[in-house]
Amino acid sequence: MKAVQVTGYGDVSKLSLVEIPIPEPKENEVLIKVKACAINNTEIWMREGAYGTDSKSGWRPEGVEFPRTPGSDITGKVVKAGKLVEESIVGKDVVLFPFISSGEEGSEHIAEDMSFIGSEYDGGYAEYVVWPAELCFDMPLSSYSESAVFSVSGLTAWHMVKQIQAQPGETVIVTGANGGVGSLNVQIASKVFGAKVIAIIGDLEAEEKIKELGATHVVSYKSDTFVEDILELNGGPVDSVLDVVGNALFSTALQVLKNGGKFCISGSAGGQHTNLDFRTLYLKHITMYGSVLGTKEEFKDMLKEISEGRIKPVIDKIFPLEKAKEAQVYFKNKGKVGKILLLPEE
Template sequence: MKAVQVIGYGDVDQLQVVDIPVPEPKQGEVLVRVKACGINNTEIWMREGAYGTGKESGWRPEGVQFPRVPGSDVTGEIVSVGNGVKETMIGRRVILFPFTSSGADGEEHIAGDMSFIGSEYDGGYAEYVAWPADLCYDMPLDSFVDSAAFTVSGLTAWHMNEQIEIQSGQTIVVTGASGGVGSFNVQIAANVHGANVFAIVGDLKDADKLKALGASRVFSYRSDTLADDILEANGGPVDAVLDVVGDALFKTALDVLKNGGKFCISGSAGGQQTHLDFRTLYLKHITMYGSVLGTRAEFQAMLEAIKSGQMKPVVDRTFSLDEARDAQTYFKQRGKFGKIVLIP
């Protein structure tokens, strides 16, 4: 089969299109013909070494092993099954839950042996992928491309919203709102939980799109008076911040939070290190959450929200598998809105 492998740490030249054997599904696994695979920061940062270049580079103690086929947002059709799997699964159109672990229900994402597709296992930048049958869910939408927009970004956003326990009518600030996780944070907070959502982006050209997703107000992070703008629009401090930016907006986030407010972060595209005055935390009684991915129950709840129309796919552009380098390069550019999807 055709696949794209990461052969080491570095730039996009470390992505190589290769011909490798089609994987054989093992006990309890199925073979999925990949129809679409969304692109995430995770596989780019893994390639670039942003997570580290040694044992800290992956979820397992040994770190990421090369060559590796990246890609975690996988949709496709089951074409064969391994031992112990009913042949009636053949033909099912599925979306893959993106990791394995031995964690108990509700703790899958924090188990010590958590292992990620596209990092510890070969992923969806390929024509076929083998995956545990019980981690394959029915696609929430008819389109493979649209369904592939949700997996990691949607699950991460869903878990972030669960972490801060949003109440209807609260005001929630969402950073990076034009990206994958950010755009889903807008939809989940507004349409599932009934929150008043303030979206922060770079270019206000996307304001109407974000309002269509559920945001009540849209702000540019380029404003020199961003914190004051948010406080004025809300008539005071906000209840919570859902952040994927990190350092660049960290001070603003703490400045606009109310006493007893909540801050949840799942990414740091705007800087991985920051300055924190601890007095801000304890004097304002701020609760901080680190968040990544989520549980199988949350994944199922997200799929139901997609089916009901509370969450909609946001796809910016598609690329062919041969164009994986171009796709990852485009992913890092400013100005896009929504997910980038590879189609084998």
């Protein structure tokens, strides 16, 4: 089969298109013919070594074992079952829950042994992938491409909104609102939990698209009166911030949060290190959350909302598998709205 492998830490030159054997499912696994795989920051950062040192970087302390096939947002058709898996699963269209752990229900995502598909296990930048049958769920939509945009970004966004306990009538700021997680944060906070959303983006060309997702207001971080714009639109400080940017917007987020406000972060595309005056936290009684992925129960809840049409897929561009390098470069460009997809059969 064709696959794209990461051969080591570095730039996109570390991605190689190769021919490798089709994997065999273990007794509790299934073999899936990959139909679509969306791109996430996580496989970019895995390749770049951003999760640790240059010699050891990954979701686990020992780092990534190369070569590794990346890709964690995967949909496809089950074509073979391991010997302990019921044959009735063969032929099903599935979306993959993106990690394995021994954590108890409700805390799977924070278990020490949490291992991610596309980092600790070979992922979806390939024509076939193997995965435990119990972590394969019915696709929420009939389209492979549309169903592939939610697994990692959607689960992360869902868990973020749950963490801040967004309520109807509250105001939530969403940074990076045009990206994969951000665009889903907008939808989930507004259309599922009923909050008012102020979306933060760079160029206001995407303003109408972001409003269609559920944002009440859209603000550019390039504005000379950025903080004042937010406070004026909301009539005062906001209740919560959902952040995927990190350092670039961190001080602004703390400025516009109300006393007792909540700040939740799941990414740091705008800088992984920041300066923090602790007095800001305790004098404003701010609660901070670090957030990545979520639980299987949250995944099921999200799939239900997708299938019922409250959360919609947002796709920016589609690439064939062979163009994975170009797709990852494009992914890092600013101004896109929604997800970037790789299709093995394109």
